[in-house]
Amino acid sequence: MKKIFLSATALSLAACATASPPVSELTRMPASYDYAGELTEVEKADALWWTSFRDAELNGLIDTALDANQDIAGGVAALKSARASVRVANASLFPQLSAGASASSNTEGGGLDDISASARGSASYQLDLFGQNRASRAAARAGYDAQVFDQRALELTVASDVAFTYFSVLVARERLDVARSNLEISERIFDIIQTRYDAGDVSRFDVESQKASLANARARVPQIEQQVVSLETALSVLLGRTPQGYEAPAGDILAMTPPAINPGMPSELLLRRPDLLSAEAQLRAADANVAAAQRAFFPSIDLSAGANAGLTGGTSLIGSLAASLAAPIFTGGRLEGQLDSAEARVEQQIARYRQATLNALRDVDVSLSALATAEQREEQLVIARDAAEQSLSLAEIRYRSGADNLTSLLNAQSTAFSASDSLVQGRLDRLSAAIDLYGAIGGGWNG
DSSP states (O other): OHHHHHHHHHHHHHHSOOSOOOGGGTSOOOSSOTTOGGGGGSOOOOSOGGGGGOOHHHHHHHHHHHHHOHHHHHHHHHHHHHHHHHHHHHHTTSOEEEEEEEEEEOTTTOSGGGEEEEEEEEEEEEEOTTSHHHHHHHHHHHHHHHHHHHHHHHHHHHHHHHHHHHHHHHHHHHHHHHHHHHHHHHHHHHHHHHHHHHTTSSOHHHHHHHHHHHHHHHHHHHHHHHHHHHHHHHHHHHTTSOSTTOOOOOOOGGGOOOOOOOOOOGGGHHHHOHHHHHHHHHHHHHHHHHHHHHHTTSOEEEEEEEEEEEOSSSOEEEEEEEEEEEOOOOOTTHHHHHHHHHHHHHHHHHHHHHHHHHHHHHHHHHHHHHHHHHHHHHHHHHHHHHHHHHHHHHHHHHHHHTSSOHHHHHHHHHHHHHHHHHHHHHHHHHHHHHHHHHHHTTSSOOO
């Protein structure tokens, strides 16, 4: 009676739907992005998205990083491990063969006639009538697919990090030039003040005020020099090389204009973002594990065959064939617990996939908004920089002639420095937003 109940349970499990809903049904995708604007009319970028910045040095850096970065090398090793797991799972679908030989002698006889030897061979095969081994193989292959997409996501992250760090190096160098230029202006103003002080036109207050301003300008230079060193060493590590003696290539950050990027349709994220593709593969693996846990309730049938041959004293050959049937009757709730655990992991993967999709949609719109905002901001920063430079020139002339006081001149100098420095950082914001957008849409276009 118990065996009949077991068979009925197995049949009912086989009739259950083991697959989760299609990923296209897990999250409702919007028809468009809120901040795409006219970018949908722009030509889509190719897979080598970084080439759209049109900087040969950047292209070379990313090519080097993809070949030598140690995080990527570690990911490749993980990929090999996942591929080996697939081979292990495939092995369960084939017969297993083994062979052996043995020899023994009677130590009392002392002659070769007392040696006996034999050889044996055997084969075994588990019939996969109910598909448990096939389900385990499907889980392993889905796990390998997830590892492939994780590796693609890692490569995208490394390429993005290289691009951002390289641009940051160029920005730090440009800021260093701005700081040094500001130092030269401070030194020139100090000479003007000293000349006027010597002539008795200004008080000692003006001299000491500018001396303090000059010291601050000098202190700013080594601070930015340290930032350059920190960024260059970070870039060298991304490239898989030692930081000692490394110097990042030169480039003009203000000459680099971020490209217009077509984000595509929201639904295309499901086929482009490697993290979503990985989550989908992990969901398939979880589904396959549920199927394997269900098939564990079924009986298993093993076939085996063997041959044993005596090699001394006349050849003799003995063969054997065997078949065995094993069915779980009472496991103390182990099989039921395994099935419940597998089904819970499916629910977990569904929730993770939905959350990853929501995060992806958010990432794209936030990056689109940031890119548009940075472009608008930079337009105003250019106007501010040009006006501040003109104001400083006029303030210097007026101070020389005595038409204005030192406070006006120092304010004009501070404004000019801040405007130039802000413009450089504003360009980094635009480039960074473009990099983030490429990452949000999964890199370049592959369709």
